[in-house]
Amino acid sequence: MMRGNQEFKITTAVFPLTILILTILALIMVMLPPASIQAAGIDLSTEFPGIFVRPGETVNLYLQVTNPGASGIIALDTDQVPEGWEQPVLRGGGFRINQVYVKSGENARITLDVKIPGNASAGAYTVTVRASGNAGAAELPLTLRVSEPNQAGAALTSQYPALRGPADATYSFQVTLDNDGNAKETFSLAAQAPQGWEVKFKPRYEDKHVVTIPVDPNSTQSLDVEVRVPRGAAAGSFKIPVRAASGSATAEIELQIELIGTYALNVTTPSGLMSAQATAGRESSVTISVANTGSAPLTDVSLTASAPPNWTVTFAPDKVDALAPGETKQVQAVLKPSSKAIAGDYVVSVWAQGRETSDDAEFRVAVRTSTLWGFIGVGLVLLVIAGVSRVFKVYGRR
Amino acid sequence: MRKQTSPGGLAVITRKEFADHVSGWRMIILMGLVAVTGVASLYVAAQTIRSAVGEAGTIDFVFLRLFTASDGKLPPFISFVSFLGPLVGLALGFDAVSGEHARRTLSRVLAQPIHRDALVNGKFLGGLAAVAAMLSALWLAVGALGLVLIGVPPTADEFVRLAAFLAVTVIYISFWLALSILFSTVFRQAATSALAGIAAWLFFAIFADLLADLAAAALVPAAAGGNPEAIFAQEQIRLWLSRLSPVTLYSEAVSTLLTPSIRALGPVMVEQILGALQGVLPIGQSLLLVWPQVVGLITGTAACFAASYILFMRREIRA
Numbered sequence: 001m002m003r004g005n006q007e008f009k010i011t012t013a014v015f016p017l018t019i020l021i022l023t024i025l026a027l028i029m030v031m032l033p034p035a036s037i038q039a040a041g042i043d044l045s046t047e048f049p050g051i052f053v054r055p056g057e058t059v060n061l062y063l064q065v066t067n068p069g070a071s072g073i074i075a076l077d078t079d080q081v082p083e084g085w086e087q088p089v090l091r092g093g094g095f096r097i098n099q100v101y102v103k104s105g106e107n108a109r110i111t112l113d114v115k116i117p118g119n120a121s122a123g124a125y126t127v128t129v130r131a132s133g134n135a136g137a138a139e140l141p142l143t144l145r146v147s148e149p150n151q152a153g154a155a156l157t158s159q160y161p162a163l164r165g166p167a168d169a170t171y172s173f174q175v176t177l178d179n180d181g182n183a184k185e186t187f188s189l190a191a192q193a194p195q196g197w198e199v200k201f202k203p204r205y206e207d208k209h210v211v212t213i214p215v216d217p218n219s220t221q222s223l224d225v226e227v228r229v230p231r232g233a234a235a236g237s238f239k240i241p242v243r244a245a246s247g248s249a250t251a252e253i254e255l256q257i258e259l260i261g262t263y264a265l266n267v268t269t270p271s272g273l274m275s276a277q278a279t280a281g282r283e284s285s286v287t288i289s290v291a292n293t294g295s296a297p298l299t300d301v302s303l304t305a306s307a308p309p310n311w312t313v314t315f316a317p318d319k320v321d322a323l324a325p326g327e328t329k330q331v332q333a334v335l336k337p338s339s340k341a342i343a344g345d346y347v348v349s350v351w352a353q354g355r356e357t358s359d360d361a362e363f364r365v366a367v368r369t370s371t372l373w374g375f376i377g378v379g380l381v382l383l384v385i386a387g388v389s390r391v392f393k394v395y396g397r398r
Numbered sequence: 399m400r401k402q403t404s405p406g407g408l409a410v411i412t413r414k415e416f417a418d419h420v421s422g423w424r425m426i427i428l429m430g431l432v433a434v435t436g437v438a439s440l441y442v443a444a445q446t447i448r449s450a451v452g453e454a455g456t457i458d459f460v461f462l463r464l465f466t467a468s469d470g471k472l473p474p475f476i477s478f479v480s481f482l483g484p485l486v487g488l489a490l491g492f493d494a495v496s497g498e499h500a501r502r503t504l505s506r507v508l509a510q511p512i513h514r515d516a517l518v519n520g521k522f523l524g525g526l527a528a529v530a531a532m533l534s535a536l537w538l539a540v541g542a543l544g545l546v547l548i549g550v551p552p553t554a555d556e557f558v559r560l561a562a563f564l565a566v567t568v569i570y571i572s573f574w575l576a577l578s579i580l581f582s583t584v585f586r587q588a589a590t591s592a593l594a595g596i597a598a599w600l601f602f603a604i605f606a607d608l609l610a611d612l613a614a615a616a617l618v619p620a621a622a623g624g625n626p627e628a629i630f631a632q633e634q635i636r637l638w639l640s641r642l643s644p645v646t647l648y649s650e651a652v653s654t655l656l657t658p659s660i661r662a663l664g665p666v667m668v669e670q671i672l673g674a675l676q677g678v679l680p681i682g683q684s685l686l687l688v689w690p691q692v693v694g695l696i697t698g699t700a701a702c703f704a705a706s707y708i709l710f711m712r713r714e715i716r717a
Contacts, residue, residue, distance in 0.1 A: 308673030338670070342662040343683040345675040364675065374686050377693040384700040391704045395711040396515050 042067055042074060043107075044131045044138040053144050056118040056182050056217060061142065063110050067102035069135030075099050076110065080128040080141075085120075088127055089113040102133075112142075118182065120146045153180035154187065154215075156244055156253035164258040167295045168231035173255050174204070175223045177244050179215035185246035186214045191225065191255075193240045198228035213244075227257060232326050235261035235295050261296030265323075267352045267361040270330065275364040276348075281339030282370070286363070290320055290352050291328040298323040301354040303331055308346050310338035323354070335365065343369045407512030408520050415524025419490055420531065428486045429532050433539070435478045440540055443467040443474060444547035458678065461552040462559060462656045464544040475540070476652045479567060480645055481603055486532075487574025488595040490525040493588035494518075494579045495710060500588055518579070518710045522703055525575045530568045537564045555658075558681050562655050566688075569695045570648040574599070576702035583706040583713070606643035610636050633665045647695055651688040658684060 043066035053059050065074055076098055078088045090097050092110040100108045114127060129140045155178040163171045179185050189211060191199040200209045204222035215221045225242055240255045268274070270289050278284040292298050301320040305313035313335045320329050335348060346367055351360045419425050446467045447460060468474040473481075495518070498504040508514060541560065545551060552560065577598060581591040614636035620628035640646045654660045658678035662670075679687070 309669040311673075340667070340670055342666060342670050342674070343679055343687065344661045345677045346673045347675055348673070366680075368683055369686055371686060374689050377689045380693050381696055384697050388700050388704050388707075391707055392515065395708050 041136040042069070042131050042133055042138040044129060044140040046140060046142065049140065050143040050145065052147050053114075053116045054182060054218075055116055055120045055146060058113060058115045059144070061112040061114065063112055063129060063140065064107050065100055065102055065110065065131055065138075066107040067133065067135065068105055069133075071101070071103040072134045073099050073101050074131050074133035077130045077132075078112070078127060079130050079139075080126060082120075082125040082127070084117055085125070085127075086115050086117070088115070090129075114142075114144065116144065116146060122146050154178060154185065154244060154246065154249035154251040155180065156242065156251040158253055158255065161253060162256035162258065164260065166262045167229050167233040167235075167259050168262075169229055171227045171229065171257055173225040173227070175225050175242065175253060175255075176220050177213065177215055177223055177251065178220045179217060179249070181249055182217045183248075184214060184216050185249060186212050187244040187246045187249075187251075188212045189223075189242070189244050191227075191240055191242045193227060194233070194238055196230045197233070197238075197240075198230075199240065199242075200226040200228075202226060225255060227255070229257065229259065231293070233259055233295060234325060235259050259295065262294040263296055263298060263354075263357040264292070264294035265298060265301065265352055265354055265357050265359040266291045266293045267350055267359045274361060275366065276335070277366045277368065278335055278337050280337050280341040280343070280367055280369050283334050283336045286333045286335060288315075288331045288333050288350060288361075289328050290323065290331060292323040292325050294357070295325050296356070297325060298354040298356050301352050303333075304351045304353065305333065305335070305348055306351070307335065307348045308338065308341070310340070311346075311348070312336045313348060313350075320352075337365070337367045341367045341369075343367055407510065408516040408523070411512065411516055411520025412523045412527065415521050416527045416531075419525060419528035424489050425486070425528060425532065428482075428489050429536065432479065432482045432486065433536055435482065436475050436536065436540060437543060439468065439472050439475045439478055440464055440543060441547065442469045442472045444544065445469065447548060459556060459658055460548060460550045461544060461556045462658070464540075464548065465560075465563070466653065466656050476563075476649070476656060480570070480648050480652065483567060483571045483648075484574040484599045484603065484645070486529065487525075487571040487576075488578045488592070488599060490528060491521075491575045491578030492582055492592040492595050494521045494525070494582045495706075496582040496586055496588045496591050499586055514711060515707070518583075518707055522572075522576060522579055522706075525579070526568075526572050529571045529575060533564060533568055533571065555681050559655050559658070559684070562681075562685060563652055566648065566651050566655065566692055566695070569692065569699060570644065573644050573695055573699040573702065576699045576706065580702045580706040580709070583709045602643040602645045606645065607640050610640035610643075613639055630665055630667075637664045641691075641694070644695055644698055647691040651691040651695070654688045655684055660684075660687075663687065 044063060045066070046061055046063045048061070051059065051061070065076070067074060076090050078090065081087060090110055090112055092100060092108065097110065100110060102108045112127075112129060123146055125144045125146065127142045127144060129142065131138045131140075156175055157178065158173055158175045161173065163173065165171065177187060179187075189201045191201075193199045201211070201213070202209060202224040203213065204224055213221055213223065227240060237256060237258045240257065242253050242255055244251045268289055268291070270287055276284065276286045288303070290301055290303070299322050301323055303315040303318055303320075305315075307313050313333060316332045316334065318331075320331070323329060333350065337346070344367060346365045348363045348365050349360050350363060352358060443464050443466075446469045447463050450467075465475045468477075493500070495504075498507065504517075507517060537560070541552070574595070578591065578595045581594045581598075582588065585591040585594060614632050617635055618628060618632040620632045641650075650663050654663060658681075659676075661674075661679055
């Protein structure tokens with residue numbers, strides 16, 4: 001009993017001591033740097049430790065370094081890089097880094113740039129990142145799975161591959177050139193257009209005509225394909241195969257232009273000279289050419305003229321029955337100014353009125369007066385001279 | 399004196415008359431009058447052209463405008479020539495024959511180996527030569543002055559028009575010369591002859607137009623705004639009557655020659671203008687337009703000369 005009491009006493013005597021020690025220990029624990037708690041360690045982590053990559057690609061991985069221990073410098077390094085790979089680059093705050101300072105209990109974000117070689121064969125590769133500091137070390141293995149490399153491939157696509165409109169215009173197709181391959185390719189561009197048509201390739205938003213165009217791997221390039229359709233192109237549907245070819249890939253697209261027929265008539269003279277000369281009261285002939293400048297045939301083109309009063313204008317023939325596109329027919333216009341016309345320039349309008357369209361041309365007709373009266377005047381003067389010489393003879397020296 | 403004897407002294411008389419005219423005060427005074435008024439009008443025309451060019455930009459036929467432009471106060475050059483030119487012709491011829499009578503030199507001249515027709519021909523030709531020479535000189539001087547004033551040389555077309563203007567003016571003045579020689583043959587007194595010439599000049603230059611108006615109105619009465627056909631007929635008659643005057647003929651001819659935009663003389667129907675473009679006539683058409691006027695002047699000159707020739711040849715000449 002005594003012993004029990006003794007022990008009890010002892011224990012009761014020890015108890016405050018233990019409390020004291022514990023308190024001191026707790027104080028020490030609080031005051032000592034947390035290095036003493038090494039069990040927590042450094043944590044190096046990433047959200048996606050396993051990713052798929054493609055050869056030639058550069059991936060940026062975000063890593064997080066957590067330092068639960070005392071603030072300090074943590075050294076970073078990459079280890080176990082697969083053979084033939086470039087050393088991955090660690091970045092932080094815009095710098096290439098090999099150390100990071102992390103405050104106690106906080107974390108730092110860093111980036112890891114891994115360039116996968118273009119010739120990497122399929123399979124899983126591991127890149128290990130190490131972090132080591134006063135508080136310990138951590139390792140983060142990253143699994144990069146290289147997928148089967150794509151074959152070089154290209155595609156040409158257009159949202160609107162068929163356009164419709166008249167001849168004598170420029171059509172612009174928006175085409176996208178897609179390089180599916182893993183390498184940068186330079187494509188040469190070619191198009192097969194009908195004779196006389198002009199096809200130009202332009203990079204979108206640029207005013208340059210290109211023959212070849214480089215496209216980065218797995219990216220697209222927008223192109224404008226401009227097709228200039230000449231005047232006089234016949235109506236109809238035209239296919240324009242466009243081909244983009246590089247050393248390893250080709251792509252084709254068939255663009256289509258549907259030309260609608262245009263009706264156009266042009267009245268002129270064979271020489272283009274829109275003036276004529278005529279003598280008052282006398283017929284003179286002017287050759288007029290009527291041309292179908294459209295792309296559809298014209299029918300029943302009749303010719304009329306509007307001239308000053310008392311003039312006559314006749315056409316031979318006065319009607320052209322049919323005029324094929326591009327065809328020109330000549331018509332003789334016989335114009336006879338009024339016999340009382342005053343000398344000078346006059347306007348005569350010639351109208352060609354077809355069933356489909358019409359055109360007019362203004363001629364400047366320079367009217368000259370008849371020289372008949374001039375000759376009569378000369379005759380009168382000669383008569384006067386004859387009279388005077390007769391006077392000389394009759395009344396001359398006797 | 400070798401060849402000149404063959405045409406019976408025509409060349410001698412012509413040369414003598416030419417020399418007398420050119421050195422005589424009469425010619426110098428009259429040409430001076432024409433020259434002074436002409437230069438004054440030319441100067442005014444140049445001023446007008448300059449201001450017109452400043453306002454309207456370029457003007458066609460600038461050089462010709464020197465002769466036709468006026469500021470509204472001083473008549474243009476061609477008006478002075480048409481008004482004063484006859485005086486030159488009259489002055490050279492009014493005493494051609496009567497003066498010889500008065501000086502009693504006619505029989506003396508004819509006593510020489512000179513034919514009677516050579517005398518009257520020579521007097522006309524000498525006067526004509528003097529007129530042509532003086533007019534050409536005046537023409538050149540005026541042209542040169544115009545060149546200085548406006549600094550634009552005449553184009554080939556303008557030059558041809560100006561040459562035609564000179565030729566028509568010589569014909570016009572030679573008409574008055576022939577008329578005055580006729581008067582000097584008809585009237586024995588030089589003063590009478592001169593007065594007759596001046597009367598004719600005043601009549602044609604001032605009254606002929608007024609009389610033509612009156613006569614036309616009397617022949618075809620037409621109220622203003624009345625029957626257009628009657629107005630047209632009256633205008634036609636007035637025009638034809640006034641064309642009996644050499645002054646009208648000359649004015650029409652010269653203004654048409656020097657104004658290329660004149661396309662017709664006399665009344666024009668509206669239907670003739672429809673469809674016509676503003677423009678100028680080529681020189682050939684202008685010449686064709688005035689050719690009747692020129693023929694009229696030539697015919698008048700020839701008629702006057704022939705009449706004086708006949709009169710002179712039939713005249714009894716006493717010493």
